[in-house]
Structures are given as C-alpha cells and as structure tokens.
Amino acid sequence: MSALQSARPNARLLLVDDHALFRTGLRLIVQDHPSVGAIAEAGSIADACALQRADIDLVLLDIQLPGMSGLDGLRLVRQACPQARIVLVSASVAPDAVHEARARGADGFLPKSANAEDILEAITCALSGQPCFPINSGNSATTRGPDAPSLTARQLDVLSLLCTGKPNKVIARDLGLSENTVRVHVAAIFAQLGVNSRSAALLAAQRLGLSTPQLHDPL
Structure with missing residues (x-):
C-alpha cells in the first residue's frame, strides 16, 4: 500500500x-x-x-x-x-x-x-505516520551569502519579475504558471524576506544580493 x-x-x-x-x-x-x-x-x-x-x-x-x-x-x-x-x-x-x-x-x-x-x-x-525530514537540507534551494534566505530557482524568477513592477497575472503569463501558483510563490518570498509589500521585497532583494539580470533590465 x-x-x-x-x-x-x-x-x-x-x-x-x-x-x-x-x-x-x-x-x-x-x-x-x-x-x-x-x-x-x-x-x-x-x-x-x-x-x-x-x-x-x-x-x-x-x-x-x-x-x-x-x-x-x-x-x-x-x-x-x-x-x-x-x-x-x-x-x-x-x-x-x-x-x-x-x-x-x-x-x-x-x-x-x-x-x-x-x-x-x-x-x-x-x-501516513512516516517521518518527513529532508535528506539533504540544501537540496533544491539557492542561496546568496551566509545570511540570505533560501529561495528556489522558480521563486527567484518570480522575485525578479515582481521587482520590475509586473503584476501576478503578467508574471504568471511570462513564466507559464497559473496565477494561483504565482500568489503562492509571492507569499513564500515575502515570508522569507520578512516583508509585506513589493517595494520592501525589492529593497530586501537588493540588500541581500538576490538581484538577477532581469532586475536590472530597464524594459
């Protein structure tokens, strides 16, 4: 079973x-x-x-x-x-x-x-009564520096587009995700960065060195 x-x-x-x-x-x-x-x-x-x-x-x-x-x-x-x-x-x-x-x-x-x-x-x-501890705690997370939060590659993609000012609907379209999925990623990003707004997320990302090429794209 x-x-x-x-x-x-x-x-x-x-x-x-x-x-x-x-x-x-x-x-x-x-x-x-x-x-x-x-x-x-x-x-x-x-x-x-x-x-x-x-x-x-x-x-x-x-x-x-x-x-x-x-x-x-x-x-x-x-x-x-x-x-x-x-x-x-x-x-x-x-x-x-x-x-x-x-x-x-x-x-x-x-x-x-x-x-x-x-x-x-x-x-x-x-x-089902089984223990659920990670085998490798660093398995799927990407970090930048010893004090940076752990964000997956997909969350970094979402953060990148979020920081350009794009709404969830556009982020979902650009990444081929559902809008609900984007909302989940945004919630997780906010929680890990300790922020509650997109502008605060941008400042936190810059402070922690989480910028990606997309964040610097003027378009």
Missing part, C-alpha cells in the same frame, strides 16, 4: 504562522491534497493552544513565531492537539535546525523554500 493510500482521509490540518499572507499561500497548496479536509489557522502558539482541538490530525508549525517560538511551543501544541502529527516549518534549512526539530520531538521538518510538490509529499508522509 502506498503512503498516499494509507494517509488519513478528510484529515484536519492546523496552519500556525504569524504571516497571514504565507498562511494563505500554504492553504492554497494543502487544500489540493486528496486526504485534506478542514483547515484551521492560528498566528501564534497561544492562538493554536486556545483552539484545544483534539480532532486535528496534522499541524504545520512555523518555528519563527512572536512570543514563543515553534520549537519552544511544540510541546504545548501537542498537548492542545494530542492526536496530531506536528511538522515544523522554517525559513532555515541548516542541518542544526533540522537536528533541533528532531530533538524536540517533531514528526517532520519542512523548509519554506519547498515547492508545492514537496509540501504535498510531506503531508502524505506525515498523515
């Missing part, structure tokens, strides 16, 4: 992240998983614990949260959602971050740079 076949049907998910835009993008991806049913959201450990949901099957828990981090709050979330598998989500894919997630008792680790296919595969593994 495949992992997908053994995953729980109509699973209830809880997305815990303080960036509403990233949660929206993540919801757009996970709601397409055949085993996913209801999806709840929370912006902090306190909000997640206040839900007291014994029926939650899977929690995607951001590490960088206001007040209490996902690592420190993992035990509390497990108490509030006792039957849930908990996968930590992080902008960092450093080996020590993955190791710390394992040490704290997480059931998996998902980098924010993961593409939609990787996210859905992680959900399948988690819901």
Whole structure:
C-alpha cells in the first residue's frame, strides 16, 4: 500500500504562522491534497493552544513565531492537539535546525523554500505516520551569502519579475504558471524576506544580493 493510500482521509490540518499572507499561500497548496479536509489557522502558539482541538490530525508549525517560538511551543501544541502529527516549518534549512526539530520531538521538518510538490509529499508522509525530514537540507534551494534566505530557482524568477513592477497575472503569463501558483510563490518570498509589500521585497532583494539580470533590465 502506498503512503498516499494509507494517509488519513478528510484529515484536519492546523496552519500556525504569524504571516497571514504565507498562511494563505500554504492553504492554497494543502487544500489540493486528496486526504485534506478542514483547515484551521492560528498566528501564534497561544492562538493554536486556545483552539484545544483534539480532532486535528496534522499541524504545520512555523518555528519563527512572536512570543514563543515553534520549537519552544511544540510541546504545548501537542498537548492542545494530542492526536496530531506536528511538522515544523522554517525559513532555515541548516542541518542544526533540522537536528533541533528532531530533538524536540517533531514528526517532520519542512523548509519554506519547498515547492508545492514537496509540501504535498510531506503531508502524505506525515498523515501516513512516516517521518518527513529532508535528506539533504540544501537540496533544491539557492542561496546568496551566509545570511540570505533560501529561495528556489522558480521563486527567484518570480522575485525578479515582481521587482520590475509586473503584476501576478503578467508574471504568471511570462513564466507559464497559473496565477494561483504565482500568489503562492509571492507569499513564500515575502515570508522569507520578512516583508509585506513589493517595494520592501525589492529593497530586501537588493540588500541581500538576490538581484538577477532581469532586475536590472530597464524594459
């Protein structure tokens, strides 16, 4: 029996992240998983614990949260959602971050740079009771410098066009993607850069040296 076949049907998910835009993008991806049913959201450990949901099957828990981090709050979330598998989500894919997630008792680790296919595969593994930790934390991410966020090649493409002022509809057309997919990429980019606007994303990209030839193209 495949992992997908053994995953729980109509699973209830809880997305815990303080960036509403990233949660929206993540919801757009996970709601397409055949085993996913209801999806709840929370912006902090306190909000997640206040839900007291014994029926939650899977929690995607951001590490960088206001007040209490996902690592420190993992035990509390497990108490509030006792039957849930908990996968930590992080902008960092450093080996020590993955190791710390394992040490704290997480059931998996998902980098924010993961593409939609990787996210859905992680959900399948988690819901079927399997661990879902990256084999190679630097597998698909492209970084520029030791402090730069991890962005996939496709996210860099989107960032490049975004910084020229193009709207999502035009970016989708230029890259051959759906507009929903572009929105997901933009949400992930904003979350990793720690910004909430396109102008701020441009400044962050320039500061971090994430510019590409397209960013300098006057056309």
